[in-house]
Amino acid sequence: MNRTAQAVRFDQYGDRDVLYVTDVPMPEPGSGEVVVEVRAAAVNPFDTVLRSGVARHLFPVDFPAGQGSDLAGVVVAVGAEVDGLAVGDEVLGWTPAAGAHATHLAVPADRLVAKPPRVSWEVAGSLHMVGATAYAAARAVAVQSGETAAVSAAAGGVGSFLVQLLTGRGVRVLGIASSANAEWLEKHGVVPVPYGDGLRQRLEEAAGPGGIDAFIDLFGPEYLDVAVALAVPPERIQTTVAMERAAEIGARTDGRHNATAREILVELVDLVASGAVEIPIAATYPLDRVADAFAELERRHTHGKIVLVP
Structure with a gap:
């Protein structure tokens, strides 16, 4: 595994111009965690709320801060006390600590479920929120x-x-x-x-x-x-x-905090995999164009999801 990963960071509250991509140490899985090589991570309005600081009294962040919660990718390392996941598994889910806008991320295993083969990476990385x-x-x-x-x-x-x-x-x-x-x-x-x-x-x-x-x-x-x-x-x-x-x-x-149970995520994934629910993808952006992705999001008339593909 590489010694470094890349991640979106911001050092102060502000507009999307405070965002930058930087090298960070490759994450190590703690107990109950796996490291996911991120293939897709949704850009969500809540990310703007965190970054702007308008709700800092409710959702304070420590700088330098990351962003992003939804993700999909491949497991590349497994920590202790993890059952049911192995290196090479394709997964989707969410991280409780903002940071999904990155190439690699340590994620609690109980926040992830298997990605069905028929669900694209972009859709899988947009599903949870x-x-x-x-x-x-x-x-x-x-x-x-x-x-x-x-x-x-x-x-x-x-x-x-x-x-x-x-x-x-x-x-x-x-x-x-x-x-x-x-x-x-x-x-x-x-x-x-x-x-x-x-x-x-x-x-x-x-x-x-x-x-x-x-x-x-x-x-x-x-x-x-x-x-x-x-x-x-x-x-x-x-x-x-x-x-x-x-x-x-x-x-x-x-x-969404009222519906974050893993069992609900499994139900939602089944709806998408069966074709009962379609998630339109409005646009995809590489990690280094994260500010452009938020510019499109903040127009507020996007049909479907905007996704980063590291």
Whole structure:
């Protein structure tokens, strides 16, 4: 094994220009860990939250800091007290300590599962955060077969996973997104509803006389206001981003930490491997273009996932 690895680091809070790639010592597996040679690692909005420092009171970091949680790769070293994984195994999962944007990483073995051969590296490295967030959001509002749910940012990373998860459970989904994503949404059994002025009226028309039973927001507080105006009960409104507004109206704020069990990851992987859920890949970037990857992410209208391929 090489003596050094490469990793994305930042030494201070700031915009994406604080990111750099540097040589780091090759990680050694501790007890219960394996070292993974990373083949793909997703770029997620939460990485921007950590790096910017806007939530440093909740998620402080020690400098120099790494970033990235989702990953997929090949096991290249195994530590003590590890069962079920061996050198050469292809795996996917997540790391509890930010650092997946790297060529190699030591990861707790219980955060990894086998990567099915039919799942691409890019998809495998994108699966955990979007899948767990979608799973937690759906569970938070207890949406059932035959009900109608509205989802904002329905064609984004989490949104595209969530709408497929819901339609697969027999839920009628109204997907709020740009008109450019209407064809993809319709193809996946979703009723597309363009965002913008007049959204409430368009949702009412799309919902019909039965109304909207649940509302899941993946974009911002303005959508919680729309949900309230549509008379959706607060306990059936969920957001992953608008925490302050959610507290004001009594909405739910379940995040991926509510669905990080390994058993749930296995279930999510099975959905993807079977073709029941598709994860669109919007773009891939090499590690040294990490700032460009975040520039694309931060436009906030990406369809699918942006992935680093070290």
